[in-house]
Amino acid sequence: MPSPLEAQAYLPQGNLIVFDGICILCSGFARFMARRDRKAGFRFVDAHSKTGRALYLAHGLDPDLMETNIVLLDGKAFIKLASFTAAMRSLGWPWRVLTVLDLLPTGFGNWLYDRIARNRYRFGQRTCPLPSAELKERLLD
Template identity: 60%
Template sequence: MHEHREETYLIVFDGKCVFCSGFAQFITKHDKAGVFQFVTAHSAMGRDLYLKHGLDPDLMETNIVIIGDKAHIKMQAFSAAFSQLGWPWKIAKVLDIFPRGVMNWVYDQIAQNRYRFGRQACPMPSPELKAKIIE
């Protein structure tokens, strides 16, 4: 008999970035199954996850979406998270057909300029998102 293990659905995000926080808020709002949990990149757990996946926790140049045992970064993180939401949002999975190098370049351009659009000194997550942040 196999032991049933719940699958992990975790998003590590930069809580000071308007785009990243908006992404987390969007996922929370549209996650009808309620599977995703969140960790801010600034927390000890967030920093540890960045290091575990070979990323610089001080740069925070990507969100990390962990589904099961697989970590997704950059544009694949976006695609992986949206693919769990159901229709019409899971259509974002089509982003995976484009060359990874091109999609990561696009993601990097946005990430490198993310604070130009605003920085949240004291981010105020929605009550729904706040309830899903585990650290």
Template identity: 50%
Template structure:
């Protein structure tokens, strides 16, 4: 199962989720919010804080990606032209991390924050890996 775990309160992260939902026509990905029990478990398993979600997790073919590598892995799975955006994976690690964290650490200030996680429609809810949606 390919999975994207995202911060359901972050406007930018939720926008990434909606983008993937719209462009993943082959339905390769399931989703979970970082606030859900599954999201919390995966963040703990990867040594990430369970109260500050500065990175989305993208799991493809059993391999977990974080930060810009997660974005690149998700883009590679989509139809053309989106895989072209995965070139960011070739940037030097220090540059990738600096770019990523400059946005991630300021994402609520730059893009906003929802008071609560969104409540998906039943059709969207079926795409969530944990069978539901906790926020």
């Protein structure tokens, strides 16, 4: 496992979404974004990959817990609820309306996000994730 400093060598540039590829909610979010993202040009990284783990480390997150998606947009990293709202903001209308969630107090929004993240495998898990064609074209690792 590389250190956070060594992890920098693995970091791709540009707008990225790092997601848990075996979580149905997380991979569904990635497929949703791949279909609708016309402006930001997101590329995608499975959190289980070497690059995904390096990105978790680089942003001070535990790559074994995978408790949040990471959205890297215009050089800024967003985690937890802010990752979702940053992604929705990048899509424009009508999805941008979901940024109303930014009005929640950060502590409460992150608490809510954490409850969903901790229970995400109860919604289902894929043993062999099959990305959509749109996602597969932009999947890095």
